[in-house]
Amino acid sequence: MVKHGEEGLGFEIVKAVLNGDIIEPITFQKVKDYCSTSGIQATETHMRVILSNSTKNSHSPTYKNYFERVGKGEYRILSEHRRQEKYFWLNVDATSYEWSFSDLKVGRSQIYSNTNPNGAKRKKETCFKYIQIGDSVVAYETGTTKAITTICIVENKYELDDEIFIEFKKSVDYDLYLALESLKANGDLKDCDILKNHRGTLFELEKKHFDIIRRMLRTLNASGDNEQDLHEKVKQSLADGSDERRARLAKRDSVTPVSYETIVRVFKRNPDVIAEVLMRANGICEECLKPAPFYRKFDGTPYLEVHHRIRLADGGDDTVANTIALCPNCHREMHYG
Known part of the structure; x- marks a missing residue:
């Protein structure tokens, strides 16, 4: 058993959030469960000092170093402790959900969870745990569209009844969409495994591939x-x-x-x-x-x-x-x- 983690309990909680082991908002119960499964020795008193139910924000120096209060007994880690931006590919099934990002105004959001409409866990569920607020996402619309229609930012992430919800905010409008055939034809994307098999909902995308896709979208939509x-x-x-x-x-x-x-x-x-x-x-x-x-x-x-x-x-x-x-x-x- 590790006493309070290697660098203190507050730091361990931050790592757990970044690794997807604790889904924000952070609560006392989530930290207690995590410490129990991870072999971290921490008393309930210690946990409550860091994550107090107090309505004030001045109860703990450790709290102020790592967390901000978003509700009674609910916390998020501060932005300076969040990891470097990651990139993802989201499959949008307009038929099942009766909406698509192409019909959505810039700045508006849609929510996906790690559970499909039938109540079953989605494929590649790990990405729902790992994705974080501020990450960038290319939205690929399935069905007859078969194209990337926009780029989104993760606006919010939360957990409810063991279901993880991700709020994707549309960040840009494109008049012309980037077809799957065109992506596959680009030699710079030949090592992008998602293009070979993108069955599922959410996939992590390498930064170099995200940059290529974004550049293709900009070039396509420039006056020419x-x-x-x-x-x-x-x-x-x-x-x-x-x-x-x-x-x-x-x-x-x-x-x-x-x-x-x-x-x-x-x-x-x-x-x-x-x-x-x-x-x-x-x-x-x-x-x-x-x-x-x-x-x-x-x-x-x-x-x-x-x-x-x-x-x-x-x-x-x-x-x-x-x-x-x-x-x-x-x-x-x-x-x-």
Whole structure:
């Protein structure tokens, strides 16, 4: 039996939290159980001195060195004692939970536990014990999406009736998602075992792999040649005139847009549809009915954005009927309002 641990009971409690052996909030009973199973000799008096039920925060120097009180008899370790940030991969089953991070606003959170909807413990349950507040997580949506849609931060972690709950806060919006096929095609990720087998819910991700994935997301969502190329084709379509555009639209074999793989699936939108909608709007936002907020520098045309009422990613058609010309504010509201 180790007397009070090698470096004192307070330090042992901190280590237990960081190793996932004690789930915050820390309580007297959790510490008592941990000491019993770990062979640490500590009297109840000693435990209560460190983790008093007092309503004041000045009862113990050791308490103030390691912990902060979050409720009567409940504590968390101070931020300076938390370990270096870790990285994780979270599988999001939108079908089972009827929500997804792609539909969630930045700053909002969702909670997962180490128990699935059927009450059974999840695979790779160890990660639920090990993950900590402040860790970063890539959210991979399963089902038909099969792509990383956002990056999250662990906002909170707690235990209730032997079930561990993790609160994941969405930290960034991406218009384009990072498909599984694209991840597998990246040679820098060839040693990422999660891509070979990601059955389960939560996995620890190496920092180098997290950094590569985040860089791929940023590159994908940066303004690039594809947008400029599409705009040039729209300009040409506008110059052709409405009769010629409508004739080409009438001859199309399909209203389903051609898709191709860059880093993720990108829909190749039809420039004639965009041109028709812009001509219909005539410089006026079709939602708020106000003039376009500014004119493009390089050609002096009113700046409006063409939005699909039913997203292409959701099976919407690339047609004039399914699109609307919006000012940037209304466009953002359509996506995130």
